Amino acid sequence: MEGPRCTVDVIIHDPSDRVLLIERKNPPYGWALPGGFVDPGEDLTTAVRREAAEETGLELAELYQFATYSAPDRDPRGHTVSTVYAARPSGTAQAASDAQDLAWFPLTDLPPTAFDHGRILAHYRQYLETGERPVLP
Numbered sequence: 001m002e003g004p005r006c007t008v009d010v011i012i013h014d015p016s017d018r019v020l021l022i023e024r025k026n027p028p029y030g031w032a033l034p035g036g037f038v039d040p041g042e043d044l045t046t047a048v049r050r051e052a053a054e055e056t057g058l059e060l061a062e063l064y065q066f067a068t069y070s071a072p073d074r075d076p077r078g079h080t081v082s083t084v085y086a087a088r089p090s091g092t093a094q095a096a097s098d099a100q101d102l103a104w105f106p107l108t109d110l111p112p113t114a115f116d117h118g119r120i121l122a123h124y125r126q127y128l129e130t131g132e133r134p135v136l137p
Helices: 044-056 117-130
Strands: 005-012 018-024 035-037 059-069 080-090 099-106
Touching: 005 018, 005 044, 005 059, 005 117, 018 044, 018 117, 035 044, 035 080, 044 059, 044 080, 044 099, 059 117
Parallel strands: 005 080
Antiparallel strands: 005 035, 018 099, 059 080
């Protein structure tokens, strides 16, 4: 049996308290955090910077690891383990690669999301309010 696949996601948070979501071009469709699969031989930080650049055209500033999510049902394509980062944007956002569109959303008014990204963003919002990282099962 093949083990879970390694992925990265990034919460790109601007000074106006908005986060950048992409509208996925491929299934599963919907709004999602920028991110994707880690390539063989690639470290997590390189992967998250690459995915952000490919999907949004942005470079990442003030990048840090937020949390890791590993629920077996978090991705309908199969079991993935995602290390989620948070960062500030650098540059001008434009949809590319797997993103058919992108938009900035206030943390208090998010659309329905693909995967478990709504849960991740709820944890991030709680972190910003309390300073405490999420406690995951």
